[in-house]
Every structure is written in C-alpha cells, then in structure tokens.
Amino acid sequence: MVKAEEDIGKVVIKDGRYKISGKFSIPEANQPIFNEDTGKLAGITNPRDMTYIHTYGGEAIFFESLAKGKLMASRCDNEKCEFKGTIHEPFRIYCPDCLRKATPIDITEKARKTAKVHSFIITARAGAFNSLKLPIKFINIEFEGVSTILMGYLSFGEPEMGLRVVPIFNTKNPTYTIVDLSWVPEGTAESELPEGFTF
Amino acid sequence: MSKPVYLATVGMSKFGRSFPETRTEELAIQALTAAADFVKMTPAELKSYIHTCYYGHFADHFGDQLLGEAVIHDRLGLDPLGNIGVKPGGATGGSAMWEAIKAVASGYSDCALALGWERMDEAPTDEGNHLISAAADKDWETPMGHIYTGYYAVMAQRYWKIFGKSEDSFRRTMAEVSVKNHGYARMNPYAQAPMKITVEDVINSPIVADPLRVLDCCLMSVGSACGIVCDEKTAYELTDNPLRIWIGAGSHTLRVADRRNMEIPLPPNEKVGQYDDLGTRFPGADRYPGFTSFLAARVAAYYAYNMTGIKDPCDDLDIVELHDAFTISDIQSYEDVGIRPYGEGRDYIESGDAYHTNPLTGKPGKLPSNLSGGLIGTMHAVGATGLMQIAEVGYHIWNRWDEIHEDPAKWKEFGREKPSDWTSLQVKGAKRGLAISHAGVGSHVTAAILMDPNHLLKED
Numbered sequence: 001m002v003k004a005e006e007d008i009g010k011v012v013i014k015d016g017r018y019k020i021s022g023k024f025s026i027p028e029a030n031q032p033i034f035n036e037d038t039g040k041l042a043g044i045t046n047p048r049d050m051t052y053i054h055t056y057g058g059e060a061i062f063f064e065s066l067a068k069g070k071l072m073a074s075r076c077d078n079e080k081c082e083f084k085g086t087i088h089e090p091f092r093i094y095c096p097d098c099l100r101k102a103t104p105i106d107i108t109e110k111a112r113k114t115a116k117v118h119s120f121i122i123t124a125r126a127g128a129f130n131s132l133k134l135p136i137k138f139i140n141i142e143f144e145g146v147s148t149i150l151m152g153y154l155s156f157g158e159p160e161m162g163l164r165v166v167p168i169f170n171t172k173n174p175t176y177t178i179v180d181l182s183w184v185p186e187g188t189a190e191s192e193l194p195e196g197f198t199f
Numbered sequence: 200m201s202k203p204v205y206l207a208t209v210g211m212s213k214f215g216r217s218f219p220e221t222r223t224e225e226l227a228i229q230a231l232t233a234a235a236d237f238v239k240m241t242p243a244e245l246k247s248y249i250h251t252c253y254y255g256h257f258a259d260h261f262g263d264q265l266l267g268e269a270v271i272h273d274r275l276g277l278d279p280l281g282n283i284g285v286k287p288g289g290a291t292g293g294s295a296m297w298e299a300i301k302a303v304a305s306g307y308s309d310c311a312l313a314l315g316w317e318r319m320d321e322a323p324t325d326e327g328n329h330l331i332s333a334a335a336d337k338d339w340e341t342p343m344g345h346i347y348t349g350y351y352a353v354m355a356q357r358y359w360k361i362f363g364k365s366e367d368s369f370r371r372t373m374a375e376v377s378v379k380n381h382g383y384a385r386m387n388p389y390a391q392a393p394m395k396i397t398v399e400d401v402i403n404s405p406i407v408a409d410p411l412r413v414l415d416c417c418l419m420s421v422g423s424a425c426g427i428v429c430d431e432k433t434a435y436e437l438t439d440n441p442l443r444i445w446i447g448a449g450s451h452t453l454r455v456a457d458r459r460n461m462e463i464p465l466p467p468n469e470k471v472g473q474y475d476d477l478g479t480r481f482p483g484a485d486r487y488p489g490f491t492s493f494l495a496a497r498v499a500a501y502y503a504y505n506m507t508g509i510k511d512p513c514d515d516l517d518i519v520e521l522h523d524a525f526t527i528s529d530i531q532s533y534e535d536v537g538i539r540p541y542g543e544g545r546d547y548i549e550s551g552d553a554y555h556t557n558p559l560t561g562k563p564g565k566l567p568s569n570l571s572g573g574l575i576g577t578m579h580a581v582g583a584t585g586l587m588q589i590a591e592v593g594y595h596i597w598n599r600w601d602e603i604h605e606d607p608a609k610w611k612e613f614g615r616e617k618p619s620d621w622t623s624l625q626v627k628g629a630k631r632g633l634a635i636s637h638a639g640v641g642s643h644v645t646a647a648i649l650m651d652p653n654h655l656l657k658e659d
C-alpha cells in the first residue's frame with residue numbers, strides 16, 4: 001500500500017526525544033487458513049505494518065557524508081594503541097583494539113585513486129524490501145592503506161577481480177542509507193551514472 | 200574442564216520445508232520422545248533426570264513470538280526447571296549443546312538438556328529472505344538486496360579463482376558435495392531432500408547468486424533435535440553406553456568486511472612455515488582469512504583438538520558432520536578444521552576420503568563426511584541443525600545408525616518412500632567423531648567432539 005504524503009510515518013528528535021508523525025501500524029484483519037482438502041481450520045495470518053526507528057549513533061557522520069559526496073572512514077590515533085594508524089572501512093566509532101574513539105577521516109580521494117574489486121557476485125534474486133535494480137552486482141572493495149574490505153554494489157559495467165572502481169554518491173535525492181554509495185569502473189562517463197548520483 | 204561430560208541420548212523429529220498443520224512444540228516433543236525411546240525409557244522417566252535446559256532457537260522474528268523457549272519448555276512439561284535460550288545463528292544447535300556441556304563440566308548440573316528447533320515456513324518466501332538477511336549488518340549490508348546467499352557467493356568467486364585456479368574441474372568438485380549429500384539423504388527417513396542427482400544437475404540448477412545455484416545451497420527447514428548430557432554417574436543410570444563429548448568454540452566479525460589480515464593459526468597437524476609460500480602456490484592467497492577461510496572454524500577446531508588430544512583429524516576421527524550450508528563453505532571448512540591444508544580442500548572430495556565408500560577404490564572412505572545428508576540434503580532447521588549433526592555422529596559411534604535409519608515403519612510414519620536400493624551407511628567401528636556448527640558468514644562456530652569412552656586419546 002502506498003501512503004499519501006501526509007500519512008507517511010516520519011520521526012524527528014526534539015528536546016532529546018523521538019517525535020513521530022504520520023500514520024503508523026495500520027491494522028489489517030487476520031485471515032483464516034483452511035485446509036482445502038479437509039475443509040478444516042489449520043491456522044491464521046498475522047499481517048503487520050511495522051516501522052523500526054533506528055539510530056546511527058556515532059556512525060551518522062558516515063551516512064550523512066554520503067549525501068555530500070564524501071566517503072568517511074575511521075582511524076585510530078591513540079598513541080598507546082598497538083594498532084595506531086589502522087584505518088577501518090566500514091567506519092568504526094571506536095577502535096576495536098584499544099576501544100578509544102576513532103578519528104573520522106575523509107578517504108574519498110584514496111578511494112578514487114586506489115579502490116579495486118576484491119571479489120564480487122551478480123545476483124538476480126533479492127529479498128522483500130530490496131530497493132536496488134535487479135540484477136544486483138555486489139562488489140567487495142579494497143583500498144590501499146585500509147585494513148578491511150568494504151561491501152558495495154556496482155552501478156555500471158561488469159565486475160571482475162582487480163577492476164579499478166571509483167565511488168559515486170546519491171547526492172541529489174539521498175536515502176541516507178548505505179545504498180547512497182555505489183561504484184562504477186574508473187573512467188565511466190558522468191552520463192552513465194544512475195539517476196541522482198554524482199562522482 | 201573439571202568433570203567429564205557424557206552424551207547419554209539424542210533424538211530428532213522429522214524434518215520438512217513446511218508443516219502447515221503441526222505446531223513447533225509437536226516437533227520438539229517428537230525429538231525428546233525419540234531421545235527417551237533411544238534409551239528405552241518413557242519421556243516421563245527421562246525427564247525426571249533433567250536439571251537444566253538449553254534451548255536453541257535462532258530466528259524468533261519469523262514466528263512473531265518472543266520467549267518461545269518458555270512455550271516449548273512448558274509444553275515439554277519441564278517447569279519449574281531453569282532454562283535459557285541460545286541463538287547464535289547457524290551455530291545455535293552446537294552452541295546450545297556447548298552451554299549444556301559447560302553446565303555439567305562445571306559441576307553445576309548433573310543432567311542438562313540441549314534442544315533446538317526452527318521454523319521458517321511461517322512467512323512468505325520474499326519476506327523470509329529478508330528476515331534471514333537481517334542476520335547481516337543492518338546498516339552496512341542488508342539494504343543492498345536483502346538476500347543472504349550473496350555473502351557466500353563472493354567467497355565462492357574468490358575461492359574458485361585463487362584455490363580453484365578458475366578451473367571447471369573445481370566447479371565440478373563443488374557440485375560433487377551436493378551430489379554426495381543429497382545422495383546420502385536418500386538413506387535417511389528424516390531427510391527433506393533425498394535426491395539421486397548428477398554434477399550436471401547441480402551445475403544446471405537455477406542460479407541463486409552466481410556461482411551458487413539452488414543445488415549448491417542448504418535447505419530451509421522446520422524441525423527439532425535434542426541431546427542430553429550428564430555427569431558420569433547419571434549417564435550410566437540412563438544408559439550402559441554413554442559417549443564422551445566436548446565442544447570448542449570460535450568467533451569472527453559479523454561483517455566479512457571487517458576481517459583484517461593476520462597470520463594463520465596452526466592446528467596440531469600443521470607446521471610452522473608451511474604456508475610461507477601459499478601466495479606463490481596460489482596467487483592472490485596472501486590474505487588470511489580473507490574471503491576464502493573461516494577463522495572461527497579454525498579456532499573452534501583448535502580448542503576442540505587440544506581438549507581431546509586429537510593430533511590429526513584424518514587419523515584420529517572416524518566420522519564428521521560439517522556445516523555444508525553451501526558447497527563452497529563445506530570445502531572451505533575442510534581446510535579450517537585441518538582435514539586438508541589451506542588451498543587443498545578439494546582433494547578431500549576428489550580423493551574419495553569424504554565418502555562412506557571411496558568411489559575410486561570401493562573401500563571404506565578414510566573420513567566419511569555428512570552421511571546424514573547434511574544441511575544440503577537433510578535439513579537446516581537452524582536451531583536444531585547442530586544437534587542433528589551431533590545425534591548423527593553419535594548414532595555411528597553407538598553402532599546404532601541402522602536402527603535409526605532402516606526401520607520401514609519409520610519411513611511409513613514420516614510418509615516417505617524407502618528407496619529400494621537403501622543401503623546402510625553405518626561407519627563400521629566408528630569410535631570418534633566431529634560435528635561443526637557454523638553461523639553467519641563464519642561469525643560463530645562450535646566444534647563438537649564425540650568419543651567412545653573406551654577410545655579416548657588423552658587422559659582426563
């Protein structure tokens with residue numbers, strides 16, 4: 001069911017609390033399940049219209065930056081950490097080794113210059129609530145000087161191991177989720193980018 | 200561990216894709232009743248020994264029922280005994296047993312029940328796929344497709360290229376895992392997907408996430424399984440033939456993305472320096488565990504082998520049940536648990552060692568794997584899976600595999616046709632076995648070791 005604009009459930013934070021507006025939890029009647037062969041009652045459907053309210057906490061900067069065309073990672077700058085200087089992407093709020101707050105850093109340029117496909121798959125199937133166009137080309141992306149391998153999806157061209165890719169961002173109509181970040185092969189023309197995306 | 204722990208009995212329900220007219224508790228009662236039958240007791244007699252209960256049930260969001268453990272516990276008539284739910288994904292069954300073992304080993308409990316179940320038939324398939332994919336990272340992974348198989352497919356791509364050297368023959372070996380396990384499922388009345396198939400059938404089955412096809416993937420199942428562990432005194436009150444049991448456990452990051460490069464930890468049968476040239480022999484294999492290996496499995500096996508005195512799984516074990524969630528992850532795990540060195544997992548299948556009867560020699564396989572039919576051929580009712588594997592390993596060591604799988608009355612009761620070429624898969628003289636329970640993309644792994652108490656490798 002598509003809701004009218006004024007009915008879409010929305011949430012803001014005001015005075016440190018969530019405030020919700022719009023329509024949530026629209027009830028839909030249970031329906032009986034009969035065995036057509038025996039004519040007997042076997043069960044019941046339980047429809048639910050649920051909306052989760054979820055905080056990004058200290059990762060919010062990562063998701064907000066995507067809308068601004070920036071790829072943020074985190075780096076441990078703790079002098080006393082055995083792994084000082086380690087860069088993590090996925091972004092981590094705290095260094096997993098010393099548990100001190102990590103420093104958010106902008107790795108957009110590093111990604112443009114060094115991002116490469118580590119592995120990939122193309123899937124024609126998705127689960128309910130998928131928002132990406134099928135087939136989805138998942139890629140795992142390695143960056144020079146980054147300790148981990150980010151998962152993403154390729155929006156143009158065909159994936160292969162070692163392919164140089166560059167990030168693109170949904171800056172025009174951001175969803176503020178990880179799908180605002182996508183990737184295309186190095187050298188892809190701006191005209192090939194999906195609707196709403198920029199380099 | 201302080202006290203020796205014994206596995207006294209095990210039981211399983213029938214497994215199926217869907218039970219539209221059977222409540223979960225009915226399946227749990229089937230499993231516990233089977234465990235009572237196995238030691239020739241009534242369920243009431245068996246229950247009178249139980250002191251603490253560990254329930255394995257992973258995906259409670261499928262059933263829209265929190266505290267489902269309390270429902271099952273009540274229906275099993277086990278109130279007011281203490282009970283707790285355990286839910287680390289695919290490793291839930293093994294982990295429920297891990298908890299039960301610790302309760303007995305510590306001296307806290309003289310008899311503990313580990314019972315698991317799952318039901319994934321109560322949501323439409325697309326929503327079910329979404330619910331399963333919720334086991335990935337909610338912010339960083341799930342929004343990209345809401346589908347789980349992809350996480351294993353990227354591993355399959357990488358593994359096939361690096362260790363399979365992009366050869367078609369490696370793809371065929373992957374498919375052989377499915378042919379083998381679906382084939383063994385034919386001898387198992389509990390099994391959901393018995394099939395006589397060929398490598399071509401697997402390779403031509405519909406694509407899920409390339410290169411993984413439908414027949415490379417485990418089943419989605421409903422069912423229940425259980426095991427009861429005891430201290431020595433109680434175990435011998437329940438049965439004349441309890442087995443010894445231990446479990447080691449390991450973990451790694453939920454997101455494969457977060458796995459940093461590290462040195463390869465070595466089980467007792469591998470030597471310092473043996474992987475120095477891994478990247479030369481297999482170009483691209485310069486990152487561990489990367490997308491080709493599961494650190495959690497290696498660590499779980501490392502602890503389990505050290506607890507039990509196992510030096511070499513191929514020499515010291517007679518039977519294994521591995522977590523064949525996908526053909527590729529089955530091959531990966533041969534290496535993680537030390538059955539083959541890293542890079543050479545395919546040889547376990549290609550040599551015929553993994554079979555009940557080695558197809559190359561016609562002689563008994565060196566270390567038969569997943570004679571139950573595994574997750575690919577028999578079931579993956581997540582919370583019950585690890586317990587089914589422990590039960591199946593146990594049946595071999597008890598030398599009672601035939602009794603459980605052969606009886607025509609059971610085939611009839613389950614509404615399944617016993618194949619005319621049914622053959623016994625009992626591993627003759629089995630004394631020691633291993634069962635691997637594995638979650639997520641290797642986030643949690645348990646390694647259970649079962650032994651005949653007269654054939655221990657290490658003194659307590």
Ligand SMILES: [Zn+2]
Nearest residue numbers: 076081095098
């Ligand atoms: Zn640090």
